[in-house]
Amino acid sequence: MLNPTDFPEPTLVPVNGVELEVFEAGRENEGKPVVLCHGWPEHAFSWRHLMPTLAAAGYHVIAPNQRGYGNSSRPTEVTDYDIEHLSGDLVALLDHYGYEDATFIGHDWGAFVVWGLTLLHPNRVNKVINLSLPYQVRGEKPWIEVMEEFLGGDFYFVHFNRQPGVADAVFDENSFQFLRNLYRKNVPPAPPEPGMAMINLARAETPRGEPVMSDSELAVYVSAFASSGFTGSINWYRNLxxxxxxxxxxxxxxxxxxxxxxxxxxxxxPRSEDLTEFVPHVEVVGLDCGHWIQEEMPEETNQVISRWLERQDATVRP
Structure with a gap:
């Protein structure tokens, strides 16, 4: 487990009308940028195991807390968290460092943003690495509409949209309990409970499964959300x-x-059945873990990413 005090000190970088709290490693490796995009409810600290590995491999590693998180700006308008704004922040971050393009790595919601960034600004992305969330195909109906139809109003994506502010308040009141209960692995299967699962999780007094991080590491997340609240991060869902x-x-x-x-x-x-139709040059790897991939299996994750990047770099050398 990494001591949180070993994590790099952040800088506040003005981009796209907001400020992002940015953590870096390998600044001496100018010219080979990798941008790491966390998910929900995460923090740039989720990349703590990967950052030193990439820096040692010769990359300039840039890990922002995206808008709504940590000490980054938290605009009040819901629409300020749509994919144009989120991808625009990353483009402006490249501009700040003077990079034409970069490799982008995303987990969970961060993966959604990286897929969207690559669609909206393809010339700014040279390689894509995403964890947990595959490319989401844009069907005939809006995503929340489809989820409501098939998964019901208590599904948390739908609930966040149809009952704004309700979950935010519960998470804010129970931030330690919610994050402690969420960041678990080897959780035994259980029958679904009535109500909204994430709210139930925030109110559950006893966590299930095993923790994916130490108490001191979890404290970084708890402290960050105690300061920022959850609304900015949940507003990402309200733009689907x-x-x-x-x-x-x-x-x-x-x-x-x-x-x-x-x-x-x-x-x-679930795994995407038509991933190669929309991402033809994709390599797929499965690791024996749950949702928090880079937290649960950091060494294996680092190895898979490093080897893939090595192979990609070897193919483009003269």
């Missing part, structure tokens, strides 16, 4: 249908080399 509309006229094919890493025990997110 808006994102569906914003991506209407975009070429849906990802043409960059891509690596997709699944947690084989991540029952919440």
């Amino acid at each position: 249908d808006r994102n569906w509309r914003l991506l209407a006229d975009v070429d849906p094919i990802i043409r960059q080399p891509a690596l997709m890493i699944y947690g084989d025990q991540d029952w919440a997110i």
Whole structure:
């Protein structure tokens, strides 16, 4: 386990009308940028195991807390968290460091943003590595509408949209309990409970399964959300249908080399059946873990990513 005090000190970087709290490693490796995009409810600290490995491999590693998280800006308008704003932040971050393009690595919601960034700004992305969340195909109906139809109003994506503020308040009141109960592995299967699962989790007094991180590591997340609250991060979910509309006229094919890493025990997110149709140059790897891939199996995750990047770099050398 990494001591949180060993994590790099952040800087506040002005981008796209906001400020992002950015953590870096390997600044001496100018010219080989990798940008790490966390998910929900995460923090740049989730990349603590990967950052030193990439820096040692010669990369300039840039890990922002995205808008709504940590000490980054938290705009109050829900629409300020749509895919245009989130991808625009990353483009502006490249501009800040003077990079034309970069390799982007995303986990969970961060993966959604990386897929969207690659569609909206393909010339700014040279390689894609995503964990947990595969490419989401844009169907005929908006995403929340489809989820409501098939999964019901208590499904947390739907609940966040249809009952704004309700879950936010519960998470804010129970931030330690919620995050402690969420960041677990080897959770035994249980029958579904009535109500909204994430709210139930936040109110559960006893965690299930095993912790994926130490108490001191968990404290970094708890402290960050105690300061920021959860609303900014949940506003990402409140833009899913808006994102569906914003991506209407975009070429849906990802043409960059891509690596997709699944947690084989991540029952919440099924593998994509048509991934290669939309991401033709993708390599798929499964690790024997749950949703928190880089937290549960850091060494294996680092190895898969490092070897894939080595192979990609070898193919483009003269």
